[in-house]
Structure formats: structure tokens, C-alpha cells
Amino acid sequence: MSSVDTFGSRGTLSVSGKDYEIFRLSAVEGLERLPYSLKVLAENLLRTEDGANITADHVRALASWDPQAEPDTEIQFTPARVIMQDFTGVPCVVDLATMREAVAALGGDPDRINPLAPAEMVIDHSVQIDVAGRADAFARNVELEYQRNHERYQFLRWGQTAFDDFKVVPPGTGIVHQVNIEYLARTIMTRGGQAYPDTCVGTDSHTTMVNGLGVLGWGVGGIEAEAAMLGQPVSMLIPRVVGFKLSGSIPSGVTATDVVLTITQMLRKHGVVGKFVEFYGAGVAQVPLANRATIGNMSPEFGSTAAIFPIDSVTVDYLRLTGRSEEQLALVEAYAKEQGLWLDADAAEPQFSEYLELDLSTVVPSIAGPKRPQDRIELSAAKDSFASSILDYVDATEAAPFRNGSLTGLDEASSESFPASDPVALGHDDGTGEPVAPVHGDTAHRPHKVTPVTLANGTTTELDHGHVVIASITSCTNTSNPSVMLAAALLAKKAVEKGLEAKPWVKTSMAPGSQVVTGYYEKAGLWPYLEKLGFHLVGYGCATCIGNSGPLADEVSAAVNEHDLSVVSVLSGNRNFEGRINPDVKMNYLASPPLVIAYALAGTMDFDFDTQPLGLDEDGIPVFLRDIWPTPEEVQTTIDGSIDREMFEADYADVFKGDERWRALEVPTGATFAWDEQSTYVRKPPYFDGMEATPAPVADITGARVLAKLGDSVTTDHISPAGSIKPDSPAGTYLAEHGVERRDFNSYGSRRGNHEVMIRGTFANIRLKNQLLDGVEGGFTYNFVKDAQDTIYDAAQDYAAAGTPLVVLGGKEYGSGSSRDWAAKGTALLGVKAVITESFERIHRSNLIGMGVLPLQFPVGQNAGSLGLDGTEVFDIAGITALNDGETPSTVAVTATKADGSVVAFDAVVRIDTPGEADYYRNGGILQYVLRSLVA
Known part of the structure; x- marks a missing residue:
């Protein structure tokens, strides 16, 4: 709650006989001309202004926003809530449980580790299609799901009881983003007597589906989500906003999927990475809410942070259809109109940084691949x-x-x-x-x-x-x-x-x-x-x-x-x-x-x-x-x-209760979790082992070897463990050594709570092409300790034993994709200290910093090939120690020494983009930063 009100924006809104405290955007001249999405950010700053992390200058920066300027002003965005799915959410709960123990070890109160913002998890990623094409497919798949995930589900039941403001939607209910728009999303939040726009971050990149409801939200890594749950704002630069004008109507024979594939192609071609996309124009009213959600959902595919539709009568009609109360509907409409967040066809068009337009009548049936x-x-x-x-x-x-x-x-x-x-x-x-x-x-x-x-x-x-x-x-x-x-x-x-x-x-x-x-x-x-x-x-x-x-x-x-x-x-x-x-x-x-x-x-x-x-x-x-x-x-x-309202009311009447299997699970008790050393699903991670109250100084990187040399468009799906676990893989070997039968291996996603499995599956995608090897696909590399081909995991263990730090070389668009937290966690746990690429995807770059890995880019116009790097070199990276003096260097000196003694030297661009990210890196990661802040 705001402790400062520089602009006198605090006021009261009365709706249906009830008063709510709000922070009026009209109190600040200049905010009225902003796009919808930036108005939401402006309200967020007004409401959370504290004079320290969030100041009047941040609000003024939005009020004087130059649509054509390149983003350079950092703000602190405080999401109203956090939403998770179980693959990425389980590690969040594992980390929170571990943090409780770490706080106690540093002399703090473990009960301080609780979500400070509402956190909701929907278990939707664990079902596998073992049985298909027959009448009992659903029943058999659910049965197998519970058999495979018994330990995980018990752990989540414990989390639901141990942590305040943490709720779990049990298996078999629906997909997280759909449950979000049909039930969890508020559109306008109420808490502590205040009313304010619903905003969220989620541990799945397709959190942006909720943008279709006018809710500003996007996907973040699990580590960022954990920080948000613990009250840490999301550090970001005021973005450029792309106005996407819609006109016309969808022709016969064309589906919402065809529209979204067309928009995806247009926006990917235009270039919207790190930007907000906002839809406007006469055609918006012709787009049903479900189609808006479909378009918002695909935001990660075209690379934007969010792809949002403002609130209008279509929004309210959908909220009514899906069972929201009349009191909530009245609040949504009254608040949106009061704050200038209602899409009014007669209002002046907001200013945008860039403009695109699609006549919906021109869309044709399409596929993608x-x-x-x-x-x-x-x-x-x-x-x-x-x-x-x-x-x-x-x-x-x-x-x-x-x-x-x-x-x-x-x-x-x-x-x-x-x-x-x-x-x-x-x-x-x-x-x-x-x-x-x-x-x-x-x-x-x-x-x-x-x-x-x-x-x-x-x-x-x-x-x-x-x-x-x-x-x-x-x-x-x-x-x-x-x-x-x-x-x-x-x-x-x-x-x-x-x-x-x-x-x-x-x-x-x-x-x-x-x-x-x-x-x-x-x-x-x-x-x-x-x-x-x-x-x-x-x-x-x-x-x-x-x-x-x-x-x-x-x-x-x-x-x-x-x-x-x-x-x-x-x-x-x-x-x-x-x-x-x-x-x-x-x-x-x-x-x-x-x-x-x-x-x-x-x-x-x-x-x-x-x-x-x-x-x-x-x-x-x-x-x-x-x-x-x-x-x-x-x-x-x-x-x-x-389709009618009663369907939604019936299906969501007792949504957190679950079926008989869920209710029959034995729930562990206690403020801290009793780790089972025999578990192959949930294990205490090593992130806080030996952590001191004060971080050690940042050090330069010397004598590093290349773990992987990769090309363009390497996604987090190439990096992060995903899919089935092969018997002859390092992860399969680990499970077999721990007495797990092949039929019970399950998937990497279901074992995300066990870092031992996940580290062994990092960079193990069957289609990964490591250029240190010729004609080989999969999780392999050249091990310079053994002087032979090896799995990436086994090579990393040899380098760790020898005290050798590691680097990864990449090309363009490194880290696009939706597999967030473990792409960064696995990279860090393998011993990688720096990743040097031509360009990064926004979230993965941020997540690398969140795990203490340094993201660097080759000089503009250069890449590993043009510099003559083949991955056999030994790398030294100097100059990052300037962070110890409170400065973030724009470049660092990289020296790559080849086997014959020749040297390739270049200045790599440091992609630590905000002061907040610098704090995370200095602390060895975002979780360490949060933990030290709580103890202090």
C-alpha cells in the first residue's frame, strides 16, 4: 500500500453502495494520452509509490513518455498476483520451502517466507496421453497421472496448507490460462479496501492469454515469480508500445487460429521483442473475447511482452457469461470508465510507438510449420x-x-x-x-x-x-x-x-x-x-x-x-x-x-x-x-x-476441492518440509548452500572452456529438460541407479522438483546441434578434460572437478521459447558462468542474471564465425568487477586463446540492463538477493 501520494491521486470510488480507495490517473497531467497498457503501469506506480524504490520521478517519466524514444527508464512494476502451472510451479514451492530453512540458518524467521501477493497454481502439465482413441482414455490417463505424481501432489498439498495466500487448482480441471480467464482473473482487483487493475505475472509464457480480458500480465521465469510472490517488484524499462489496428471482420471459412497465425507472422516480421502490443480500432469490437484471448495467448510466439485488448462491453459480457458476480461487473465497468481504461470508439486514438494494421477480411485459412x-x-x-x-x-x-x-x-x-x-x-x-x-x-x-x-x-x-x-x-x-x-x-x-x-x-x-x-x-x-x-x-x-x-x-x-x-x-x-x-x-x-x-x-x-x-x-x-x-x-x-452461465458456475463452484484422489492424499504438516532423501521427485536444491549474509565480491572469469557452441534460434526448449527421459541418458542412468523402473521414469517436467534429474537433462534436447561436434545431435559435447566426445552433463562434472568455469556461445535469438526457469537454473548448475550470443530473448536473458550467469553479446555485426571462434579456445573475461563499485560496465574484454597460442580479442556488450538486475547479479542471483533482503 502506498505510503507516499506526491500527486494527490488517492481518492474514493463508490460503486453499488460500496466505497473503494483508488488512485486517479487524472491527477497527473499527461497520463490521459497514454495507451491502455501504460495507463495500467502508471496506476501501479501511483499506488505503490514509497519515495525510495518507486518515486514521483517514475510517474513523471510515464506522464512525459515519448513514444519514439528507445526504452531507457527503469520502473518497478508490482503485479497484483502470481499464477503458476505445476511444471514450473513445483520448483517455486521447492525453493520457498528451502528458503524457509535458509532464513532460519541466517538467524531470521522462516514464517516470513510466505507469498505476499496472491499466488495460484493450476495443475495442468502432468497429464500424458498414454491412452488415446478409446472411451476409457481419460480415466486411464488420470489414474496413471496420480500414480506417477503422487510425491509431487503430496508436496503441493503441503504447500497449500503451509503457505498463506497460496491456492492450488487440482488436476483434471483445465489448462492454467483457461482457468485464469474463466475464473481466477478479476480484471479489477479489490484488496484491503482498494480497487485497482488486475495484473499478474505467471510461470508460463502464455500467461498473456489473460491480456484478452484487459489484464496486463506476462510470463516470467520461476525465479522471478518467486520474487514477486515475496513482494519484490519486477524491474523493467518503460517499453515501446506497438498499436495494432484491426478493421473489417473475419470471413466465412476462416478461424480464430488463422487470424492469430497471420498476426504472429506480421508481428514477428515487424519485430516486437520486449515491446507491448495493444489492439485498437473499429475491428476490435468485432473480435469475441475468446478470440482476443487466443491472440493474447500467442504473444510469446511473436516475441512481445504483452498483447493486450482494453476493457469494453465485450469484456463485461464475457465476465457475466463465466459466472462473475453482478457486483464485480459493476465495479469493472465503473472503475474502467473512471480511469480512462474503457475502450471508447469515439475517443481520440492513443499515441503509439509503432503502428500496424490488419483488415480481418483478408485473412485466409493457414497452418504453421x-x-x-x-x-x-x-x-x-x-x-x-x-x-x-x-x-x-x-x-x-x-x-x-x-x-x-x-x-x-x-x-x-x-x-x-x-x-x-x-x-x-x-x-x-x-x-x-x-x-x-x-x-x-x-x-x-x-x-x-x-x-x-x-x-x-x-x-x-x-x-x-x-x-x-x-x-x-x-x-x-x-x-x-x-x-x-x-x-x-x-x-x-x-x-x-x-x-x-x-x-x-x-x-x-x-x-x-x-x-x-x-x-x-x-x-x-x-x-x-x-x-x-x-x-x-x-x-x-x-x-x-x-x-x-x-x-x-x-x-x-x-x-x-x-x-x-x-x-x-x-x-x-x-x-x-x-x-x-x-x-x-x-x-x-x-x-x-x-x-x-x-x-x-x-x-x-x-x-x-x-x-x-x-x-x-x-x-x-x-x-x-x-x-x-x-x-x-x-x-x-x-x-x-x-453455452450458458450456469455451466461455468457449476464447474467452478468448488474448484479448489478436487476429486476423490486429490482429497485422499496424505498431507504432510509443519512450517518446514520434511525432505525425503529417497525421493526422486522432490529434493532440496543447493542454491543456498554455504550462503553468507553478505555476498562475495564479483570476480572476473578466467580459464573458461566452451561447453557448447550453438547456432541461431536456439530455444529454451533446446536448453531446458523436457519430454520423456531416455534410459541411456544421464537422467535415465540416475533414476535407474536410484531404483526407478523404466516404466516409472515419467517426464522431465514432472520431475522439475529434483535438480539432480534436471541438471542431467539440460542441453539434452535430441535436436540440439553442438558445433563442437560434427554430425552429432543431442546432449553431447567435446570434453577437453578427457579429450573425447562426452555427454554435456558428464563433461560439466569433469570441468567442475578441475575447477574450470564454462561458457556457452550462441547465435541470434538465443533463448526464445517457453521453458523458462530450468533453462537458466540448469545452465547455472552445470557451471556456466557466461553466455555469449548475437542476441537474447528477453526473459531468458533476465533469468540467466537471476541465476548468476553473465549474459554477453558479440560486438554489433560480429559473431563466433566472423571472429574465427570454433569453441576450442580458452576464454578470459575481464572488467565485470566494476559492479563491485556500483557501476555496470557497458562492455567487458573477452580474450579467447587458441591451442596454438593465437588470441582472438573483442569487447562483449554486457546485457545487464537495469540497476535491479545488477543487484541480482552481485548477489549471485535473485533468490539470494531476496533472502538477504528479508534477513536484513
């Missing part, structure tokens, strides 16, 4: 695009003929596209008898490797490059948006009525964003049609989008691996990075839920929906996608008849 969400492909060009992309994944000499004009196992109706009499179309030869070399974009001559497969049910079929082996309606982005979810269900209904079936090699699954989806599917009578195509309910959680796709059928997996087939997943998610979805799948495409079903029917990416039928109806007439695509009127009529 095969490995980045910004790589949008118009659906009409998808087949040709695939023919180009496949050449990056397979041996280009694998040109095999079609059989009878089509691949066996595909519908015979598709044979018309490639007549058997045309050798050129068959990709066999050009009429001369010589094989035709495939070229990019040449659909006819793209490589094939037709492989016979007999499925468990006796079905004999064939697999080939490009076959879709996973079709999953999954993730927070789309799976509670009624327009696309009901479009998918209506498409399924029409497909079943036409006699179509999903191809037998496709693993189909449905993981809705909340239980409300089940409600409206049942009310509309559409579940039977989805199930007929194999899209049975598998769980309420993130599932495929985060790599919890579960295994492929054994015989499909065997064929893929034995014959090195480049097969495909199609999912309605937001992330399709290499190695993320399934270890057997090389190519991944994002698509709307109805298109996911369409690709399950087609069975392959080598398909043109305009010219190739999906099959034949009972009269032998070809059925095309256009014949079963629902009209917007059909979708809207179904929405109007199947």
Missing part, C-alpha cells in the same frame, strides 16, 4: 510447402514411385491426382529412365520411403515420409475457444455422416482447456461424432503441445525409427519447435482444431484439400473438405444453443 510458429503457410500452399520442407529432413535421393497412382493406405480417390501412367508425376523418372532429383517445391518428385506396417489390431497399412502420426486438439491457445472447438465438432459430425474415418496410423486425441468444453459438447450432442473419429477425451491439460503426447503405437514407432521416416504431428497448439512434441516426430505443424481433424482424415501432409477428396461417401461420390466445413452461421447457432 514445420518447426516454428511464425512460419505461416496458406492452406492452399501447404502441400507444395511440405514438398520443400521434407528435403531438409530426409535423404533427397529417396525418390520412390507411387503405387497405383497413390500411396497404398490412402483413399483410392486420391489416385486422380497422380495417374499411374505418368512417370514424371510418380517421381520415378522423367521419361528417360533416369531418376529425377527432387527439388524444393516439387511435389511430384519429393522423396518417399513406403514402409509396410501391421498394426496391433491386425490392420495392414503403409507409412511414408510426411504421414501424420499425431493429430491432437490440445493446448491453451484454442481448446476453449468455442468458435474453433465447435467448428471442429461440427466438422467431425459431417465427416462421420459422410462415412469418413481417420487414417489408422494417426494417434488422435482431445484435451480440452476446461471442463466447460465437455459441457457444451454434451449439450450440443457432438461428442459421439468426435469419438467416432478417435478424438476421445484424454484429459484436461496441455498434453501434446508441451511434449506430453505419449508414445506412438509400438509398431508405428518401430517402423519410424527402423526406416528413419520423417513423420508429422498436427496440433492445435502454439509451439512446434523441433524435438518438442514427440521424439519419433521430426516435423510439427500448428493448425486450427477443425484442420487437425481434417489432417487426421487425410493422413498425410502431402495433401491438397482443394483438389484431393478426403474419401468417398456411401454413394461413391468424392468428399472434399469444403463439403464438410461448417458455416459461421452453423457454428454461432450451436454456440448460442449450448
Whole structure:
């Protein structure tokens, strides 16, 4: 609560007979012209002004904001609440439990370690799709989830009782971001007699989904979230704000997913990293709340900090639909209008730093892939695009003929596209008898490797490059948006009525964003049609989008691996990075839920929906996608008849109670946690071991070796442990040594509370390309201690034993992606002291500092290659010691000495961007800083 009120902004707002203390923006001249998002920041500063960390000058900086200026003014943003999912949230609770012990060791009161801001966790990342395509899939997956995660769930139950203002939404409820917009988000907060804008930070980058409700929030690393829970403001620079004008309306046949993929491509091309994006214009009123949330959700994919829609009548209508009280609705509208936060079509447009515009009527059906969400492909060009992309994944000499004009196992109706009499179309030869070399974009001559497969049910079929082996309606982005979810269900209904079936090699699954989806599917009578195509309910959680796709059928997996087939997943998610979805799948495409079903029917990416039928109806007439695509009127009529407020009220009536399994868990007691030394899920981390009350002086880095030399676009998914744990990996070896059977390995995500597992999986992504080695993918490096190839973990242990610090070299956009805390924690625990790249993604750079790792950039226009660095050098980094004198150097001197004694020297740019980050680095990390502050 503010102890200073320089501008006299404190006042009272009366709503429905109740008075609230507010801090009026109108008290400060200049704030009225700001974009919505910056007005929210301004109110935050007025309300938390203390004359020390947050001063009148910070408010004045916002009031005099120059839209064209580059960000250079640091402010302290205090989020109203923190939201977590269980993968990233478990380490937060582990760290809080450890901090209680560390505070006591330094002579402090352990009870001081409590969330000072409301903290809520939704358990949604632990469900895996072990069972799919059958009626008992949901029940079996939940049963397996509890078996695997018993220790973790017990620990979280303890946290819910031990910590004040910490709540847990149990498994099987929904996806964190959907639960956030449907229930947890307040839009306008009330606490301690005050009313103020709801703001949040979350331990998942897609926290930005709540931007669709007018709530300013974004994803941070777990370490930043912990600090926010403990009352530490988020240090940030006043950002540039990109105004994105929307006009027109979405045409028939186009989905919200198509819109968001178009916006993603536009904003990624424009460049919005570290900026706010704010939507305005006449078209905003035409965008339903669910679509706004879908757009906000994808903010990390185009790189912005937030992508927000202001509050308007659409916001209030959604809050009413989802069961918020009339008192809350009245407060939201009255507060927003009082503070100039209400989107008024007649008001003057705010000033923005940059401008973009999209006429929604120009959007066309699209997908994105095969490995980045910004790589949008118009659906009409998808087949040709695939023919180009496949050449990056397979041996280009694998040109095999079609059989009878089509691949066996595909519908015979598709044979018309490639007549058997045309050798050129068959990709066999050009009429001369010589094989035709495939070229990019040449659909006819793209490589094939037709492989016979007999499925468990006796079905004999064939697999080939490009076959879709996973079709999953999954993730927070789309799976509670009624327009696309009901479009998918209506498409399924029409497909079943036409006699179509999903191809037998496709693993189909449905993981809705909340239980409300089940409600409206049942009310509309559409579940039977989805199930007929194999899209049975598998769980309420993130599932495929985060790599919890579960295994492929054994015989499909065997064929893929034995014959090195480049097969495909199609999912309605937001992330399709290499190695993320399934270890057997090389190519991944994002698509709307109805298109996911369409690709399950087609069975392959080598398909043109305009010219190739999906099959034949009972009269032998070809059925095309256009014949079963629902009209917007059909979708809207179904929405109007199947969704109501009572559904939301019923599903969220007792949301924290959980099912019988959750309530039956034995809950440990006590202010501090009783660590089990035998646990392979939850272990006390070493961050505070030997920590003194006063930090040691910052030291330069000498004699460092390169642990990994990496290229461009290395994501946190490449760095952070994710997906299944392979038996022959360092993590698998560790678990086996601790008596864990292979079937019980579970995933890296579920074991995030055990640093021993996580450090062994850092930099272990199967698609990681470490340039210290030639032609090797995965978690390997060159170990200069052994003078041989080694796993990254084992090499790091040898370097630690020898007292050798480590550095990582990278390229452009290092650290984009959503796997936050362990990408930085793992890097630090491996002994990496500095990461030198061409450019960083915002959150990962910040998280490295939060773990005491120095982020450096090559001089502008330079990189490892241009400087002649190959990773065999020994590195010395001098000049960072200026931090001991309270100064942050702009550059430090880097000297890289090669084996022959020659030297490469350059000045690296120090990416410690704010005084707050400098404090964290001086203390060895953000948690150490917070702990020392609490004790002091």
C-alpha cells in the first residue's frame, strides 16, 4: 500500500453502495494520452509509490513518455498476483520451502517466507496421453497421472496448507490460462479496501492469454515469480508500445487460429521483442473475447511482452457469461470508465510507438510449420510447402514411385491426382529412365520411403515420409475457444455422416482447456461424432503441445525409427519447435482444431484439400473438405444453443476441492518440509548452500572452456529438460541407479522438483546441434578434460572437478521459447558462468542474471564465425568487477586463446540492463538477493 501520494491521486470510488480507495490517473497531467497498457503501469506506480524504490520521478517519466524514444527508464512494476502451472510451479514451492530453512540458518524467521501477493497454481502439465482413441482414455490417463505424481501432489498439498495466500487448482480441471480467464482473473482487483487493475505475472509464457480480458500480465521465469510472490517488484524499462489496428471482420471459412497465425507472422516480421502490443480500432469490437484471448495467448510466439485488448462491453459480457458476480461487473465497468481504461470508439486514438494494421477480411485459412510458429503457410500452399520442407529432413535421393497412382493406405480417390501412367508425376523418372532429383517445391518428385506396417489390431497399412502420426486438439491457445472447438465438432459430425474415418496410423486425441468444453459438447450432442473419429477425451491439460503426447503405437514407432521416416504431428497448439512434441516426430505443424481433424482424415501432409477428396461417401461420390466445413452461421447457432452461465458456475463452484484422489492424499504438516532423501521427485536444491549474509565480491572469469557452441534460434526448449527421459541418458542412468523402473521414469517436467534429474537433462534436447561436434545431435559435447566426445552433463562434472568455469556461445535469438526457469537454473548448475550470443530473448536473458550467469553479446555485426571462434579456445573475461563499485560496465574484454597460442580479442556488450538486475547479479542471483533482503 502506498505510503507516499506526491500527486494527490488517492481518492474514493463508490460503486453499488460500496466505497473503494483508488488512485486517479487524472491527477497527473499527461497520463490521459497514454495507451491502455501504460495507463495500467502508471496506476501501479501511483499506488505503490514509497519515495525510495518507486518515486514521483517514475510517474513523471510515464506522464512525459515519448513514444519514439528507445526504452531507457527503469520502473518497478508490482503485479497484483502470481499464477503458476505445476511444471514450473513445483520448483517455486521447492525453493520457498528451502528458503524457509535458509532464513532460519541466517538467524531470521522462516514464517516470513510466505507469498505476499496472491499466488495460484493450476495443475495442468502432468497429464500424458498414454491412452488415446478409446472411451476409457481419460480415466486411464488420470489414474496413471496420480500414480506417477503422487510425491509431487503430496508436496503441493503441503504447500497449500503451509503457505498463506497460496491456492492450488487440482488436476483434471483445465489448462492454467483457461482457468485464469474463466475464473481466477478479476480484471479489477479489490484488496484491503482498494480497487485497482488486475495484473499478474505467471510461470508460463502464455500467461498473456489473460491480456484478452484487459489484464496486463506476462510470463516470467520461476525465479522471478518467486520474487514477486515475496513482494519484490519486477524491474523493467518503460517499453515501446506497438498499436495494432484491426478493421473489417473475419470471413466465412476462416478461424480464430488463422487470424492469430497471420498476426504472429506480421508481428514477428515487424519485430516486437520486449515491446507491448495493444489492439485498437473499429475491428476490435468485432473480435469475441475468446478470440482476443487466443491472440493474447500467442504473444510469446511473436516475441512481445504483452498483447493486450482494453476493457469494453465485450469484456463485461464475457465476465457475466463465466459466472462473475453482478457486483464485480459493476465495479469493472465503473472503475474502467473512471480511469480512462474503457475502450471508447469515439475517443481520440492513443499515441503509439509503432503502428500496424490488419483488415480481418483478408485473412485466409493457414497452418504453421514445420518447426516454428511464425512460419505461416496458406492452406492452399501447404502441400507444395511440405514438398520443400521434407528435403531438409530426409535423404533427397529417396525418390520412390507411387503405387497405383497413390500411396497404398490412402483413399483410392486420391489416385486422380497422380495417374499411374505418368512417370514424371510418380517421381520415378522423367521419361528417360533416369531418376529425377527432387527439388524444393516439387511435389511430384519429393522423396518417399513406403514402409509396410501391421498394426496391433491386425490392420495392414503403409507409412511414408510426411504421414501424420499425431493429430491432437490440445493446448491453451484454442481448446476453449468455442468458435474453433465447435467448428471442429461440427466438422467431425459431417465427416462421420459422410462415412469418413481417420487414417489408422494417426494417434488422435482431445484435451480440452476446461471442463466447460465437455459441457457444451454434451449439450450440443457432438461428442459421439468426435469419438467416432478417435478424438476421445484424454484429459484436461496441455498434453501434446508441451511434449506430453505419449508414445506412438509400438509398431508405428518401430517402423519410424527402423526406416528413419520423417513423420508429422498436427496440433492445435502454439509451439512446434523441433524435438518438442514427440521424439519419433521430426516435423510439427500448428493448425486450427477443425484442420487437425481434417489432417487426421487425410493422413498425410502431402495433401491438397482443394483438389484431393478426403474419401468417398456411401454413394461413391468424392468428399472434399469444403463439403464438410461448417458455416459461421452453423457454428454461432450451436454456440448460442449450448453455452450458458450456469455451466461455468457449476464447474467452478468448488474448484479448489478436487476429486476423490486429490482429497485422499496424505498431507504432510509443519512450517518446514520434511525432505525425503529417497525421493526422486522432490529434493532440496543447493542454491543456498554455504550462503553468507553478505555476498562475495564479483570476480572476473578466467580459464573458461566452451561447453557448447550453438547456432541461431536456439530455444529454451533446446536448453531446458523436457519430454520423456531416455534410459541411456544421464537422467535415465540416475533414476535407474536410484531404483526407478523404466516404466516409472515419467517426464522431465514432472520431475522439475529434483535438480539432480534436471541438471542431467539440460542441453539434452535430441535436436540440439553442438558445433563442437560434427554430425552429432543431442546432449553431447567435446570434453577437453578427457579429450573425447562426452555427454554435456558428464563433461560439466569433469570441468567442475578441475575447477574450470564454462561458457556457452550462441547465435541470434538465443533463448526464445517457453521453458523458462530450468533453462537458466540448469545452465547455472552445470557451471556456466557466461553466455555469449548475437542476441537474447528477453526473459531468458533476465533469468540467466537471476541465476548468476553473465549474459554477453558479440560486438554489433560480429559473431563466433566472423571472429574465427570454433569453441576450442580458452576464454578470459575481464572488467565485470566494476559492479563491485556500483557501476555496470557497458562492455567487458573477452580474450579467447587458441591451442596454438593465437588470441582472438573483442569487447562483449554486457546485457545487464537495469540497476535491479545488477543487484541480482552481485548477489549471485535473485533468490539470494531476496533472502538477504528479508534477513536484513
